[in-house]
Amino acid sequence: MDSFDYRDGVLHCEDVALATIAAAVGTPVYVYSTATLRRHARVFREGLAGLAKVHLAYAIKANPNLAVLRVLADKGYGADVVSGGEMARALAAGIPAADIVFSGVGKTRAELAKGLDEGIGQFNLELEEEGVVLAGLAAARGMRAPATLRVNPDVDAGTHAKISTGKADNKFGVPIDQAPAMFARLAALDGIDLKGVAIHIGSQLSDLGRLEVAYARVGRLVAALRAAGHRITRVDLGGGLGVPYKADDVLPSPADYGTMVARATAGWDVELMFEPGRVIAGNAGVLLTEVIWVKPGVTDPYVIVDAAMNDLMRPALYDAWHDFAAVAPTGDRMRANIAGPVCESGDTFAMGRDIDAVASGDLAVFRTAGAYGATMASTYNSRGLVPEVLVDGDRFAVVADRIQPETILAAERVPEWLEK
Numbered sequence: 104m105d106s107f108d109y110r111d112g113v114l115h116c117e118d119v120a121l122a123t124i125a126a127a128v129g130t131p132v133y134v135y136s137t138a139t140l141r142r143h144a145r146v147f148r149e150g151l152a153g154l155a156k157v158h159l160a161y162a163i164k165a166n167p168n169l170a171v172l173r174v175l176a177d178k179g180y181g182a183d184v185v186s187g188g189e190m191a192r193a194l195a196a197g198i199p200a201a202d203i204v205f206s207g208v209g210k211t212r213a214e215l216a217k218g219l220d221e222g223i224g225q226f227n228l229e230l231e232e233e234g235v236v237l238a239g240l241a242a243a244r245g246m247r248a249p250a251t252l253r254v255n256p257d258v259d260a261g262t263h264a265k266i267s268t269g270k271a272d273n274k275f276g277v278p279i280d281q282a283p284a285m286f287a288r289l290a291a292l293d294g295i296d297l298k299g300v301a302i303h304i305g306s307q308l309s310d311l312g313r314l315e316v317a318y319a320r321v322g323r324l325v326a327a328l329r330a331a332g333h334r335i336t337r338v339d340l341g342g343g344l345g346v347p348y349k350a351d352d353v354l355p356s357p358a359d360y361g362t363m364v365a366r367a368t369a370g371w372d373v374e375l376m377f378e379p380g381r382v383i384a385g386n387a388g389v390l391l392t393e394v395i396w397v398k399p400g401v402t403d404p405y406v407i408v409d410a411a412m413n414d415l416m417r418p419a420l421y422d423a424w425h426d427f428a429a430v431a432p433t434g435d436r437m438r439a440n441i442a443g444p445v446c447e448s449g450d451t452f453a454m455g456r457d458i459d460a461v462a463s464g465d466l467a468v469f470r471t472a473g474a475y476g477a478t479m480a481s482t483y484n485s486r487g488l489v490p491e492v493l494v495d496g497d498r499f500a501v502v503a504d505r506i507q508p509e510t511i512l513a514a515e516r517v518p519e520w521l522e523k
């Protein structure tokens with residue numbers, strides 16, 4: 104459920120008509136609902152209410168906008184970060200360093216050192232050497248780095264290949280069968296406080312059964328580690344819960360997920376960590392766009408909108424579906440392709456889709472664009488960086504400016520030897 108509804112035939116975000124935002128900020132623009140972010144934060148937490156010790160670390164990569172982070176920080180969420188840049192954002196949003204989990208398969212030595220200096224609460228190690236380096240950096244500072252070892256459970260998450268992370272040949276985690284020996288070697292190092300294990304098998308997961316298989320493997324590993332004399336106090340279960348992109352998509356709810364987790368982790372006696380991203384932000388945002396042309400096509404017309412693959416990459420990258428809806432629908436329908444202005448055939452949001460009838464100058468939205476939308480934007484074709492707006496009740500604010508092509512151009516220069 105979200106807060107993008109029609110009132111008197113016009114699409115609103117909470118109490119603000121989207122046309123008002125388009126008039127004030129221009130298009131394309133991302134629009135986020137504070138009420139939906141808060142609601143999702145609450146529903147996810149409530150879904151896990153049956154578990155004893157829970158730590159929630161919002162996966163910043165889904166939507167790292169500072170204002171979005173602030174909304175979630177106020178709901179008691181920590182952060183899962185995967186780069187120095189994300190770490191800086193989480194801290195800037197007021198998230199305590201101790202509530203930050205540092206994930207990522209390619210943390211640099213400088214990023215690890217920065218994490219230690221900031222007092223990051225947990226480093227999720229992706230390979231043994233990373234643990235050795237982290238321990239060395241920590242020991243040199245008279246510290247013990249809090250960490251978990253991320254394992255790869257070799258489970259097919261049943262999602263798009265590009266967002267699957269838990270198969271043996273994916274780059275993430277250490278092979279689960281090698282984990283006991285590696286854990287023992289790392290736990291013996293002075294500079295590390297190895298508290299447990301972490302997993303994350305993929306994103307937009309729709310099959311809780313596959314996740315439960317992965318969790319069961321982790322449960323057996325935890326038992327084996329304890330049998331070997333290790334103290335295990337934390338297990339990080341990652342993120343990945345999928346969201347509906349179409350009206351008739353049926354996805355497990357946070358409550359379904361919580362029930363499965365309670366069953367899968369019964370008796371573990373650890374603090375469980377979660378890293379939800381999409382399930383919090385996905386349906387809290389839309390990409391608002393204006394139709395530039397309706398161009399006749401051979402089979403169907405092309406609706407050319409002013410948003411493009413550089414603003415919302417998911418359809419081009421994963422063939423992802425985003426519902427398209429007119430801001431002020433007439434009631435008529437049309438069959439059309441929807442495409443952006445970028446000079447690639449891949450800059451196509453939909454082919455042969457049944458949509459609200461639109462004409463040039465009309466406003467429309469791509470729904471479920473709050474996660475992995477603005478954050479994946481680029482400036483391809485020398486387009487600007489898309490701005491972001493946050494709505495709260497009847498007010499709204501620009502929470503990320505449109506970065507104009509001129510600003511991007513200003514960071515480039517021609518070396519003097521090319522000057523005439």
Ligand code: LLP
Nearest residue numbers: 162303306307342343344378379380381475
């Ligand atoms: N934790 C880790 C270690 C992750 O790698 C991810 C996502 C998450 C948590 C959050 O997963 P979520 O709850 O959002 O599913 N750009 C792609 C999604 C990439 C996800 C990468 N990792 C998309 O647009 O579908």
